Amino acid sequence: MTMRLDYLSIFPAYFDVLDISLLGKAAVNGLVEVHAHDLRDWTHDRHRTVDDTPCGGGAGMVMKPDPWGEAFDEIIGTEPDSSVHVIFPSPSGAPFTQSAAQELSSAVRIVFCCGRYEGIDHRVIDYARSMWTVHEVSLGDYVLNGGEVAALAITEAVVRLVPGFMGNPESLAEESFSAGQDGLLEYPLFTRPVSWRGLDVPEVLMSGHHGRIAKWRRDESVRLTCERRPDLTDSDFGVPH
Ligand SMILES: N#Cc1c(-c2ccc3cc[nH]c3c2)n[nH]c1N
Numbered sequence: 001m002t003m004r005l006d007y008l009s010i011f012p013a014y015f016d017v018l019d020i021s022l023l024g025k026a027a028v029n030g031l032v033e034v035h036a037h038d039l040r041d042w043t044h045d046r047h048r049t050v051d052d053t054p055c056g057g058g059a060g061m062v063m064k065p066d067p068w069g070e071a072f073d074e075i076i077g078t079e080p081d082s083s084v085h086v087i088f089p090s091p092s093g094a095p096f097t098q099s100a101a102q103e104l105s106s107a108v109r110i111v112f113c114c115g116r117y118e119g120i121d122h123r124v125i126d127y128a129r130s131m132w133t134v135h136e137v138s139l140g141d142y143v144l145n146g147g148e149v150a151a152l153a154i155t156e157a158v159v160r161l162v163p164g165f166m167g168n169p170e171s172l173a174e175e176s177f178s179a180g181q182d183g184l185l186e187y188p189l190f191t192r193p194v195s196w197r198g199l200d201v202p203e204v205l206m207s208g209h210h211g212r213i214a215k216w217r218r219d220e221s222v223r224l225t226c227e228r229r230p231d232l233t234d235s236d237f238g239v240p241h
Contacts, residue, residue, distance in 0.1 A: 001108060003032045003162060007151055008071055009114035010050055012036040014148040018155065026165050035075075042070040051117050060118035068113065068124040076111060076132065084132040085110045088125055089150035091143055093136035096154055098177035100137065104154075105161035112154070114147035183232055187220040 007015045015036040018024070026032045040048040043066075051061035076084055085107045104110060113120065113128070128134045139150045159165055161172065172178060176186040190201040204216045225232055 002030055003107060003159070004109045005032055005034050005155060005159075006075055006109075006111040007034075007036040007114060007148075008039055008068070008075070008111065009036065009146075009148055009151075010039050010116055011114075011146070011148055012038045014114075014152065017152065023156070023159055026159060026162070029164070031162055031164055032159055037071060037075060039067050039071060042067040042074070054118065058118075062118055063115055063120040063124075065121040065124045065127075068120065069127065072128070072131075080131045082133050083108055086113060086128045086132045086134045087111070087151070087154060088113045088115070088120065088128075088134065088136045089139070089147035089154070090115070090119065090136050091138055093138040096137040096139060096150075096157070098157070100135070101154070101157040102161055104135075104158045105163075107158075110158070112147070112151035114151050116146040181221060184218075184221040185224045185229060185232075187217040187224070 005018075009015070013036075015034065018034050018036075019027070023032065023034075027034055039050055043049055050063055050067050052064050054060065054062045076086075085104060087110060089112070111132075113124070125134060125136065137150075137154065139153055144150065166172060175181065177183060190205060194201045194206060202216065204212050207213065
């Protein structure tokens, strides 16, 4: 099943990058198809205006609803369809998580609505909610200038989980935040040479003793998670008091 990805933005060239790297390969293999659209193509004035002053006053500009609605009609259609996932990156959105990426990896269609200026007229989101499955999501607690970077990050997090995308799906199981890691951060990784600039690979990893190696890795994951992400430690993870 091919996943169709659409991107609506006033900077559609942001998404040219999706033609390279692994995503390019996935497109070639028919796993995903990518369509980037310039929102200004749905304007009708000579300046191709997509923004206006905020009702109620305030700084900055707000994206007008009309171009979005006409773009939706042409790109998605005018009939409700809950199988279409419409993502609005927003600083006021719910934190985007690995579990959200996992859920979206089985979607047949995802449409990213990339706002700029101060944001998009809220009626656009309300209309989309009446038609499709909408996700207002945030990458994190910092401010970007628009939704494009978030759309790219979410795309990578989702598409790499699409069955058939990763050459070795087993590698997904041991990553940070994966279910296989019990939500823990990934342990430190090493490869050859064994000694590098006076720094050595931990001996246990060279022991060939799989049980000891597994314990060392689990202990390191717990240590790192407790140190860096106490918010993820909603249980003791077997940490001795
Ligand atoms: N996702 C996300 C965001 C944003 C964001 C998203 C869309 C727009 C449209 C205008 N400004 C935006 C900022 N800022 N910080 C995040 N984590």
